[in-house]
Protein backbone atom coordinates (compact mmCIF):
# COMPACT_ATOMS: atom_id res chain seq x y z
CA UNK A 519 0.00 0.00 0.00
CA UNK A 520 2.84 2.38 0.84
CA UNK A 521 4.24 2.20 -2.65
CA UNK A 522 0.98 3.24 -4.30
CA UNK A 523 0.20 6.83 -5.17
CA UNK A 524 -2.61 9.33 -5.45
CA UNK A 525 -6.34 8.71 -5.02
CA UNK A 526 -5.99 4.95 -4.88
CA UNK A 527 -3.46 5.13 -2.08
CA UNK A 528 -5.64 7.60 -0.12
CA UNK A 529 -8.64 5.37 -0.50
CA UNK A 530 -6.86 2.20 0.58
CA UNK A 531 -4.99 3.91 3.40
CA UNK A 532 -8.27 5.21 4.77
CA UNK A 533 -9.47 1.61 5.06
CA UNK A 534 -6.11 0.11 5.94
CA UNK A 535 -7.19 -1.59 9.15
CA UNK A 536 -10.40 -2.96 7.62
CA UNK A 537 -8.38 -4.37 4.72
CA UNK A 538 -6.01 -6.07 7.12
CA UNK A 539 -8.88 -7.47 9.21
CA UNK A 540 -10.85 -8.62 6.21
CA UNK A 541 -7.91 -10.16 4.37
CA UNK A 542 -8.62 -13.33 6.38
CA UNK A 543 -12.31 -13.42 5.39
CA UNK A 544 -11.73 -16.01 2.66
CA UNK A 545 -10.35 -18.42 5.28
CA UNK A 546 -13.33 -17.68 7.55
CA UNK A 547 -15.77 -18.40 4.73
CA UNK A 548 -14.44 -21.96 4.39
CA UNK A 549 -16.81 -23.19 7.10
CA UNK A 550 -19.96 -21.88 5.42
CA UNK A 551 -19.04 -22.38 1.78
CA UNK A 552 -17.50 -25.73 0.92
CA UNK A 553 -16.23 -24.44 -2.45
CA UNK A 554 -14.28 -21.69 -0.72
CA UNK A 555 -11.87 -24.30 0.59
CA UNK A 556 -10.82 -25.06 -3.00
CA UNK A 557 -10.09 -21.42 -3.79
CA UNK A 558 -6.86 -21.26 -1.80
CA UNK A 559 -4.53 -23.48 -3.77
CA UNK A 560 -3.67 -25.00 -7.09
CA UNK A 561 -1.93 -28.36 -7.23
CA UNK A 562 0.13 -27.72 -10.33
CA UNK A 563 1.68 -31.17 -10.01
CA UNK A 564 -1.83 -32.57 -10.40
CA UNK A 565 -1.33 -31.69 -14.08
CA UNK A 566 1.79 -33.65 -14.88
CA UNK A 567 5.34 -32.36 -14.65
CA UNK A 568 6.93 -28.92 -14.66
CA UNK A 569 6.24 -26.68 -16.56
CA UNK A 570 2.78 -28.26 -16.82
CA UNK A 571 2.20 -27.48 -20.48
CA UNK A 572 -0.97 -29.57 -20.52
CA UNK A 573 -2.61 -27.23 -18.07
CA UNK A 574 -4.96 -24.69 -19.63
CA UNK A 575 -5.49 -21.27 -18.12
CA UNK A 576 -9.00 -21.13 -19.43
CA UNK A 577 -11.23 -22.83 -16.86
CA UNK A 578 -13.64 -24.34 -19.37
CA UNK A 579 -10.90 -25.67 -21.57
CA UNK A 580 -8.99 -27.18 -18.68
CA UNK A 581 -12.22 -28.79 -17.43
CA UNK A 582 -12.79 -30.26 -20.89
CA UNK A 583 -9.32 -31.68 -20.86
CA UNK A 584 -9.03 -32.93 -17.30
CA UNK A 585 -12.61 -33.27 -16.09
CA UNK A 586 -14.39 -31.02 -13.66
CA UNK A 587 -13.74 -33.15 -10.62
CA UNK A 588 -9.99 -33.21 -11.10
CA UNK A 589 -9.81 -29.50 -11.82
CA UNK A 590 -11.81 -28.52 -8.75
CA UNK A 591 -9.97 -30.97 -6.51
CA UNK A 592 -6.68 -29.50 -7.69
CA UNK A 593 -7.78 -26.10 -6.46
CA UNK A 594 -9.30 -23.07 -8.13
CA UNK A 595 -7.26 -20.18 -6.74
CA UNK A 596 -6.27 -18.84 -10.17
CA UNK A 597 -9.85 -18.35 -11.27
CA UNK A 598 -10.95 -17.16 -7.83
CA UNK A 599 -8.24 -14.50 -7.80
CA UNK A 600 -9.11 -13.52 -11.35
CA UNK A 601 -12.78 -13.13 -10.39
CA UNK A 602 -11.80 -10.99 -7.40
CA UNK A 603 -9.76 -8.77 -9.69
CA UNK A 604 -12.67 -8.30 -12.11
CA UNK A 605 -15.11 -7.69 -9.27
CA UNK A 606 -12.72 -5.16 -7.77
CA UNK A 607 -12.41 -3.20 -10.98
CA UNK A 608 -16.22 -3.25 -11.28
CA UNK A 609 -16.48 -1.96 -7.70
CA UNK A 610 -14.06 0.87 -8.53
CA UNK A 611 -16.20 1.68 -11.58
CA UNK A 612 -19.29 1.88 -9.38
CA UNK A 613 -17.50 3.73 -6.59
CA UNK A 614 -18.96 1.17 -4.17
CA UNK A 615 -16.69 1.29 -1.14
CA UNK A 616 -18.15 -1.79 0.57
CA UNK A 617 -17.53 -3.88 -2.55
CA UNK A 618 -14.09 -2.30 -3.04
CA UNK A 619 -13.16 -3.33 0.46
CA UNK A 620 -14.53 -6.82 0.03
CA UNK A 621 -12.81 -7.61 -3.23
CA UNK A 622 -9.55 -5.78 -2.42
CA UNK A 623 -9.19 -7.87 0.73
CA UNK A 624 -10.20 -11.12 -1.00
CA UNK A 625 -7.61 -10.42 -3.68
CA UNK A 626 -4.95 -9.74 -1.06
CA UNK A 627 -5.63 -13.14 0.49
CA UNK A 628 -5.52 -15.07 -2.76
CA UNK A 629 -2.35 -13.30 -3.95
CA UNK A 630 -0.64 -14.08 -0.64
CA UNK A 631 -1.67 -17.74 -0.88
CA UNK A 632 -0.37 -17.89 -4.46
CA UNK A 633 3.07 -16.82 -3.26
CA UNK A 634 3.25 -19.56 -0.65
CA UNK A 635 4.95 -22.46 -2.45
CA UNK A 636 3.06 -25.10 -0.47
CA UNK A 637 -0.21 -23.82 -1.95
CA UNK A 638 0.86 -25.12 -5.37
CA UNK A 639 1.50 -28.79 -4.70
CA UNK A 640 -0.40 -31.96 -3.91
CA UNK A 641 2.18 -32.55 -1.18
CA UNK A 642 1.07 -29.32 0.54
CA UNK A 643 1.67 -30.60 4.06
CA UNK A 644 4.54 -32.98 3.42
CA UNK A 645 2.09 -35.86 3.80
CA UNK A 646 3.51 -37.68 0.76
CA UNK A 647 7.12 -37.48 1.92
CA UNK A 648 6.80 -38.18 5.66
CA UNK A 649 7.22 -34.49 6.52
CA UNK A 650 3.85 -33.84 8.06
CA UNK A 651 3.24 -30.34 9.36
CA UNK A 652 5.63 -28.57 6.99
CA UNK A 653 2.84 -26.26 5.80
CA UNK A 654 2.47 -24.42 9.10
CA UNK A 655 6.13 -24.85 10.06
CA UNK A 656 7.02 -22.80 7.00
CA UNK A 657 4.05 -20.46 6.68
CA UNK A 658 3.37 -19.67 10.32
CA UNK A 659 6.20 -20.74 12.60
CA UNK A 660 9.16 -19.76 10.44
CA UNK A 661 7.62 -16.63 8.90
CA UNK A 662 6.38 -15.22 12.20
CA UNK A 663 9.72 -15.77 13.92
CA UNK A 664 11.66 -13.88 11.28
CA UNK A 665 9.19 -11.38 9.87
CA UNK A 666 10.96 -8.46 11.52
CA UNK A 667 14.20 -9.41 9.76
CA UNK A 668 12.62 -9.35 6.33
CA UNK A 669 13.51 -6.29 4.25
CA UNK A 670 10.65 -4.94 2.22
CA UNK A 671 11.75 -3.01 -0.86
CA UNK A 672 9.48 -0.23 -2.05
CA UNK A 673 8.58 -1.12 -5.61
CA UNK A 674 6.08 0.96 -7.53
CA UNK A 675 2.98 -0.79 -8.82
CA UNK A 676 3.48 -2.06 -12.36
CA UNK A 677 1.35 -3.29 -15.22
CA UNK A 678 1.63 -7.08 -14.95
CA UNK A 679 0.00 -7.77 -18.32
CA UNK A 680 -2.70 -10.43 -18.66
CA UNK A 681 -4.27 -11.10 -15.26
CA UNK A 682 -4.80 -14.83 -15.47
CA UNK A 683 -1.38 -15.37 -17.05
CA UNK A 684 0.33 -13.35 -14.36
CA UNK A 685 -1.53 -15.21 -11.59
CA UNK A 686 -0.40 -18.44 -13.22
CA UNK A 687 3.21 -17.34 -13.28
CA UNK A 688 3.00 -16.47 -9.57
CA UNK A 689 1.94 -20.08 -8.97
CA UNK A 690 4.71 -21.44 -11.18
CA UNK A 691 7.32 -19.35 -9.36
CA UNK A 692 5.98 -20.68 -6.09
CA UNK A 693 6.12 -24.25 -7.29
CA UNK A 694 9.84 -24.18 -8.02
CA UNK A 695 10.51 -23.53 -4.31
CA UNK A 696 8.57 -26.54 -3.09
CA UNK A 697 11.49 -28.96 -3.33
CA UNK A 698 13.79 -26.49 -1.60
CA UNK A 699 11.46 -26.25 1.36
CA UNK A 700 11.05 -30.02 1.57
CA UNK A 701 14.77 -30.59 1.24
CA UNK A 702 15.61 -28.03 3.93
CA UNK A 703 13.12 -29.65 6.29
CA UNK A 704 14.56 -33.11 5.66
CA UNK A 705 18.15 -32.05 6.14
CA UNK A 706 17.56 -29.96 9.22
CA UNK A 707 15.45 -32.63 10.89
CA UNK A 708 18.09 -35.26 10.29
CA UNK A 709 20.97 -32.98 11.24
CA UNK A 710 19.34 -32.11 14.56
CA UNK A 711 18.05 -35.63 15.15
CA UNK A 712 14.47 -34.45 15.59
CA UNK A 713 12.00 -37.26 16.22
CA UNK A 714 9.06 -36.27 14.05
CA UNK A 715 6.64 -38.60 15.83
CA UNK A 716 6.97 -36.56 19.00
CA UNK A 717 5.52 -33.51 17.22
CA UNK A 718 2.58 -35.01 15.40
CA UNK A 719 -0.31 -33.84 17.61
CA UNK A 720 -2.16 -30.82 16.34
CA UNK A 721 -4.44 -30.01 19.26
CA UNK A 722 -2.53 -28.11 20.44
CA UNK A 723 -0.11 -28.06 17.54
CA UNK A 724 3.35 -29.23 18.66
CA UNK A 725 6.05 -26.83 17.59
CA UNK A 726 9.48 -28.08 16.51
CA UNK A 727 12.43 -26.99 18.71
CA UNK A 728 13.91 -23.52 18.16
CA UNK A 729 17.18 -24.67 16.49
CA UNK A 730 15.06 -26.18 13.72
CA UNK A 731 13.81 -22.70 12.79
CA UNK A 732 17.24 -21.14 13.06
CA UNK A 733 18.57 -23.67 10.58
CA UNK A 734 15.53 -23.42 8.35
CA UNK A 735 15.92 -19.67 8.17
CA UNK A 736 19.51 -20.06 7.01
CA UNK A 737 18.25 -22.23 4.16
CA UNK A 738 15.07 -20.44 3.37
CA UNK A 739 15.48 -16.84 4.54
CA UNK A 740 16.20 -15.61 1.01
CA UNK A 741 13.28 -17.30 -0.73
CA UNK A 742 11.00 -16.28 2.12
CA UNK A 743 12.04 -12.65 1.69
CA UNK A 744 11.73 -12.90 -2.08
CA UNK A 745 8.24 -14.40 -2.01
CA UNK A 746 6.99 -11.88 0.56
CA UNK A 747 8.36 -8.97 -1.47
CA UNK A 748 6.90 -10.33 -4.67
CA UNK A 749 3.53 -10.87 -2.99
CA UNK A 750 3.39 -7.26 -1.81
CA UNK A 751 4.44 -5.93 -5.18
CA UNK A 752 1.97 -8.05 -7.14
CA UNK A 753 -0.86 -7.15 -4.81
CA UNK A 754 -0.16 -3.43 -5.13
CA UNK A 755 0.09 -3.85 -8.88
CA UNK A 756 -3.19 -5.77 -9.16
CA UNK A 757 -5.02 -3.25 -6.97
CA UNK A 758 -3.67 -0.48 -9.14
CA UNK A 759 -4.52 -2.28 -12.40
CA UNK A 760 -8.07 -2.93 -11.16
CA UNK A 761 -8.40 0.72 -10.26
CA UNK A 762 -7.12 1.86 -13.66
CA UNK A 763 -9.41 -0.60 -15.41
CA UNK A 764 -12.41 0.44 -13.37
CA UNK A 765 -11.96 4.19 -13.42
CA UNK A 766 -10.20 5.01 -16.65
CA UNK A 767 -11.43 2.57 -19.23
CA UNK A 768 -14.15 4.87 -20.50
CA UNK A 769 -17.05 2.51 -19.72
Ligand SMILES: [Zn+2]
Pocket residue numbers: 544545558627631
Ligand atom coordinates in the same frame (compact mmCIF):
# COMPACT_ATOMS: atom_id res chain seq x y z
ZN1 LIG B 1 -5.94 -19.03 2.22
